[in-house]
Amino acid sequence: MDSYTINMESNGILIFTINRPEKRNAVDYKVMDGLLEAIKLCEDDKVKALAVTGTGKAFCSGGDLSIFHGLITAEEARGMLSKMAGILYRLMMLPKPTVAVLNGTAVGGGCELASACDFRIAKRGAKAGFIQAGLGITTGWGGGTILLERLPAPKALSMLADGMILSSEELENIGFIDRVFDGGPANACNAFLENILKKDTDVLKAYKNILIRKWVSSSVKERIEEEVNQCAILWESDAHHQKVAEFFNKK
Numbered sequence: 001m002d003s004y005t006i007n008m009e010s011n012g013i014l015i016f017t018i019n020r021p022e023k024r025n026a027v028d029y030k031v032m033d034g035l036l037e038a039i040k041l042c043e044d045d046k047v048k049a050l051a052v053t054g055t056g057k058a059f060c061s062g063g064d065l066s067i068f069h070g071l072i073t074a075e076e077a078r079g080m081l082s083k084m085a086g087i088l089y090r091l092m093m094l095p096k097p098t099v100a101v102l103n104g105t106a107v108g109g110g111c112e113l114a115s116a117c118d119f120r121i122a123k124r125g126a127k128a129g130f131i132q133a134g135l136g137i138t139t140g141w142g143g144g145t146i147l148l149e150r151l152p153a154p155k156a157l158s159m160l161a162d163g164m165i166l167s168s169e170e171l172e173n174i175g176f177i178d179r180v181f182d183g184g185p186a187n188a189c190n191a192f193l194e195n196i197l198k199k200d201t202d203v204l205k206a207y208k209n210i211l212i213r214k215w216v217s218s219s220v221k222e223r224i225e226e227e228v229n230q231c232a233i234l235w236e237s238d239a240h241h242q243k244v245a246e247f248f249n250k251k
């Protein structure tokens, strides 16, 4: 089974779907490469917007712990964190509208992936939370820096530091989710983007470029690199490795 699919819809939406439902769509290196492939495909003028979603009952459960648990030292973790942070930076800076379609649960790095998109819509009943703090680390893919660009600081900081998993309605109240939908993710995504898709691609790019210029001038890239380093240092702590071991021992 492929770890991801990429589909071009006739209305101009390129849909990237993580297809690892048996691991709740955890991100491994193949998924990272798939995201890069989708970002590259967005250079085509036919693509007006990018949607990111997941198969099954989860959107994304963050990094694949069965693989990344093997990264012990800060140096080992830094390579993986830095790779995904670079991808999320490119996703954030994509000069086209992007939407994360939360078909279900998003935790940890799954929330970082969602944050890197311009918009987030969630199926009613979906839950999401930046659970990293409870694992003895911070966000390590740049998601903390990105979230602080999306939400007012107190809201972003409470999501990050509380590390709570919130309901779709709570996430909408806090401003993390732009719309809660009922029914299928594909229809919801089309409906959410309907008016945007009617506009000229150059207009959409111009608006996105206003944001991109702001992020470049406020050194988002450098701030993300600092976040990666900070997380790498916490990663090698016994507290972190113990928490991950506890997740697997719960079975």
Ligand SMILES: CC[C@@H](C(=O)O)C(=O)SCCNC(=O)CCNC(=O)[C@H](O)C(C)(C)COP(=O)(O)OP(=O)(O)OC[C@H]1O[C@@H](n2cnc3c(N)ncnc32)[C@H](O)[C@@H]1OP(=O)(O)O
Binding pocket: 022, 023, 024, 026, 058, 060, 061, 062, 063, 064, 065, 066, 068, 105, 107, 108, 109, 110, 112, 131, 132, 135, 138, 139, 140, 141, 247, 251
């Ligand atoms: C590493 C990068 C870092 C960052 O920088 O942000 C992070 O992402 S830290 C966060 C890492 N993620 C987690 O800690 C989440 C772990 N998963 C869960 O808490 C739960 O699975 C869930 C996402 C809330 C879903 O719960 P539920 O629907 O009840 O499913 P199960 O728990 O029974 O899981 C089913 C199946 O999937 C495997 N699984 C789930 N998440 C991951 C993961 N992140 N990595 C690897 N495998 C994962 C889980 O082990 C189960 O497998 P089986 O027992 O073999 O069926």
